[in-house]
Amino acid sequence: xxxxxxxxxxxxxxxxxxxxxxxxxxxxxxxxxxxxxxxxxxxxxxxxxxxxxxxxxxxxxxxxxxxxxxxxxxxxxxxxxxxxxxxxxxxxxxxxxxxxxxxxxxxxxxxxxxxxxxxxxxxxxxxxxxxxxxxxxxxxxxxxxxxxxxxxxxxxxxxxxxxxxxxxxxxxxxxxxxxxxxxxxxxxxxxxxxxxxxxxxxxxxxxxxxxxxxxxxxxxxxxxxxxxxxxxxxxxxxxxxxxxxxxxxxxxxxxxxxxxxxxxxxxxxxxxxxxxxxxxxxxxxxxxxxxxxxxxxxxxxxxxxxxxxxxxxxxxxxxxxxxxxxxxxxxxxxxxxxxxxxxxxxxxxxxxxxxxxxxxxxxxxxxxxxxxxxxxxxxxxxxxxxxxxxxxxxxxxxxxxxxxxxxxxxxxxxxxxxxxxxxxxxxxxxxxxxxxxxxxxxxxxxxxxxxxxxxxxxxxxxxxxxxxxxxxxxxxxxxxxxxxxxxxx
Ligand code: GLN
Numbered sequence: 245x246x247x248x249x250x251x252x253x254x255x256x257x258x259x260x261x262x263x264x265x266x267x268x269x270x271x272x273x274x275x276x277x278x279x280x281x282x283x284x285x286x287x288x289x290x291x292x293x294x295x296x297x298x299x300x301x302x303x304x305x306x307x308x309x310x311x312x313x314x315x316x317x318x319x320x321x322x323x324x325x326x327x328x329x330x331x332x333x334x335x336x337x338x339x340x341x342x343x344x345x346x347x348x349x350x351x352x353x354x355x356x357x358x359x360x361x362x363x364x365x366x367x368x369x370x371x372x373x374x375x376x377x378x379x380x381x382x383x384x385x386x387x388x389x390x391x392x393x394x395x396x397x398x399x400x401x402x403x404x405x406x407x408x409x410x411x412x413x414x415x416x417x418x419x420x421x422x423x424x425x426x427x428x429x430x431x432x433x434x435x436x437x438x439x440x441x442x443x444x445x446x447x448x449x450x451x452x453x454x455x456x457x458x459x460x461x462x463x464x465x466x467x468x469x470x471x472x473x474x475x476x477x478x479x480x481x482x483x484x485x486x487x488x489x490x491x492x493x494x495x496x497x498x499x500x501x502x503x504x505x506x507x508x509x510x511x512x513x514x515x516x517x518x519x520x521x522x523x524x525x526x527x528x529x530x531x532x533x534x535x536x537x538x539x540x541x542x543x544x545x546x547x548x549x550x551x552x553x554x555x556x557x558x559x560x561x562x563x564x565x566x567x568x569x570x571x572x573x574x575x576x577x578x579x580x581x582x583x584x585x586x587x588x589x590x591x592x593x594x595x596x597x598x599x600x601x602x603x604x605x606x607x608x609x610x611x612x613x614x615x616x617x618x619x620x621x622x623x624x625x626x627x628x629x630x631x632x633x634x635x636x637x638x639x640x641x642x643x644x645x646x647x648x649x650x651x652x653x654x655x656x657x658x659x660x661x662x663x664x665x666x667x668x669x670x671x672x673x674x675x676x677x678x679x680x681x682x683x684x685x686x687x688x689x690x691x692x693x694x695x696x697x698x699x700x701x702x703x704x705x706x707x708x709x710x711x712x713x714x715x716x717x718x719x720x721x722x723x724x725x726x727x728x729x730x731x732x733x
Contacts, residue, residue: 247272271296317359320413328353375398427461506645525647544634563603685700
């Protein structure tokens, strides 16, 4: 059986028709993952044994209860290695957690399992989700399935590449400043960052707690709705989750154009953006115009400060969050030390990579007394202005269309020694996180070299359903997901 082009929906119907068993599916995915991991490096861990045991149990459940099966029953899935998984190693892409086997499940993991999914692997990522290329992973970079010399993006690069190459039917990633949408754009898949507070962060290893959000990474919009429906919602274990009811997202993927009103920015906002990316974006806007969807020019005057604001807030929160990795309770501990203080220092020196250290230093500086007002407080104030810009725009339209990235997937090694240019590549994704909004990244064709280009639709807070309707409309009219037929590994 060729599983390489299957998404969640296809797998569900194969299982329902009894054309395949869960055990057969899990085996097929594990074999494929093991075979292709030497090329793509998507997986940090494959938990073959526990996955096969669970698959067998699921087959028994399905057999006994043919009609009452749960929404994801029998679905094999691999997720970003940032979600803690009971009895399965969880590294967050770092040496400091290289041996960490958590005693509990993240809420996202719990919900996937309760819906019937079988987690069979943990996917590569930039260390602590800090990065845009996957090159900051302790476990080595992931390769882009469209061009093995290029980055799949980051930090959820393992997830994006694995979905695009059919090593998993779907995945869950996280997005603090673009880490779902940018790799989705670089790998030609659908990636959604829901509103802040839509999905529980319990058991999701913290990078920047006021920005981090989990979300689905899939082969199409319908799968994205199915997955979101399963993992979203209030969680008493995360006080930042909202009790706003979770709509039946799958009912919203009709793609009704009469529900859509579009906002776009003035063309001069995009100076310096790769012309091929710009023309792909323009084609998307034209497609909406062709269907007589109202398009209004909007202004977001403060987003030009977003990258600066983000790199103060995210590093500050990270410096605080990462203080817990001290070699005492869990994770890596340096082998040689004379006293406790030296143990802390050596553990952190040897356990963290360069980018993580750079950010801890930046964040500690921004929070230090004397600088707190000038940096962290000021950044928080500008963050509010950015959010207000969006709210104002959303009084006129319900969807903002923007490019995801200023460029297509770059070559591995191209930007790694130039952190500033790497940071600037997040310019269109970061404002969305600062404002806590939902956004979905969709393929918008390929450039001359065949590399995917992405476009994002940004929505009002907790209006994921409208966003899914917009994305479904665009997906149907553009046939953008045909791009995945180009991946043949
Ligand atoms: N690329 C951004 C960073 O390096 C965003 C990362 C993320 O969303 N986790 O911080």
